[in-house]
Amino acid sequence: MSIKPVKLIVIAGKKGRVTVKYPFQEPIVTPEFRGEVEIDPAKCIGCGACVRACPPNALELLESEKEIILRYFVGRCIFCWRCVDVCPVSAIKGTKNFELATDKFTDLYTLVVHTRATCELCGTPAETVRMRRYITEKVPISEEYITTCPTCRKKQFAEKIAMRKVGISELKK
Amino acid sequence: MSLKSSILKKSPWVFHLNTGSCNACDIEILDALTPYHDAERFGVKLVVSPRHADVILLTGPITVESLPKVINAIEAAPRPRIIVALGSCGSGGGIWHDTYSTIGGVNGLLKILKEKGIEVDAVYHVPGCPIRPEALLYAIALIKGIVSKKREMKIYKAE
Structure with a gap:
């Protein structure tokens, strides 16, 4: 039943060498392969759409008083590329890179640091500077109220309504 | 005994820990x-006991149920011991990073090992879901010093 060694050598000779020389040659990847994503810091507006779409929270938005940081931790990424689909400015791009092995934990992070805008009236930190610019470009009428925070906007609106009802002279008393 | 002198000269025998x-x-x-990728070119051999192993290939997000067995297996491996955390689950907890039944990848494990006084000489992270066989070959080549590290921490300042 068993194949004789001579026959085996003939079969192996016909087949030839099948082993790929991987670390010493380019990796063979299919066109559909999904690798790590790349964030373009020149385009990113820090809106957080990718953060909401990310299933394993590999993309996170860290908020502080003056900065909003978009943190991409590739060690948790499952390479679904949902963030590529949802990004409104197409700042996130998928690559075929999978050679991510490292001996240091911090190498797996990618940070994009955004400056935060503030409310003109009360001074509380709001969305990023770029986000404001993006909104005003898309909706030009928002230029009138974008510099204030929602709470201040509500207050202003309530004051205007009150003014109409009772008149300025009554309100100032 | 430094890590370099001991590991680079010999073949890394691996123990597969799920x-x-x-x-x-x-x-x-x-x-x-398998013969197509053939990790045995680098002297990699799959061994059945952690006592024979140099490298522990750790897959999975380390569930609470498996934690005592994982600690036993790592303790049984002789020094210098290297952990290679494979996949998104192993290296960062993956999609299970905040579930009640896992400890969130190899970082949680290292804290527990430190409390118990078990030393680990090096930890390698190999992200991927699942990892490609080439990614594993790349990690082994990185351990042996054949290839150089490509990934680095990137900090961009956007306005």
Whole structure:
């Protein structure tokens, strides 16, 4: 039943060498392969759409008083590329890179640091500077109220309504 | 005994430790050992006991149920011991990073090992879901010093 060694050598000779020389040659990847994503810091507006779409929270938005940081931790990424689909400015791009092995934990992070805008009236930190610019470009009428925070906007609106009802002279008393 | 002198000269024998993974990474490990990718070119050999192993291939997000067995297996491996955390689950907790039944990848494990006084000489992270067999070969080549590290921490300042 068993194949004789001579026959085996003939079969192996016909087949030839099948082993790929991987670390010493380019990796063979299919066109559909999904690798790590790349964030373009020149385009990113820090809106957080990718953060909401990310299933394993590999993309996170860290908020502080003056900065909003978009943190991409590739060690948790499952390479679904949902963030590529949802990004409104197409700042996130998928690559075929999978050679991510490292001996240091911090190498797996990618940070994009955004400056935060503030409310003109009360001074509380709001969305990023770029986000404001993006909104005003898309909706030009928002230029009138974008510099204030929602709470201040509500207050202003309530004051205007009150003014109409009772008149300025009554309100100032 | 430094890590370099001891590991680079000899063949890294690996022990495959599944800590509650979905078996995708496990299949890719076996794929790396087949003649097509042939990890044995680098002297990699799959051993059946952690006492014979130099490198522990850790897959899965380390469930609470498997934690005592994982600690036993790592303690049984002789020094210098290297942990290679495979996949998104192993290296960062993956999609299970905040579930009640896992400890969130190898970082949680290292804290527990430190409390128990078990030393680990080096930890390698190999992200991927699942990892490609080439990614595992790349990690082994990185351990042996054949290839250089490509990934670095990137900080961009956007306005």
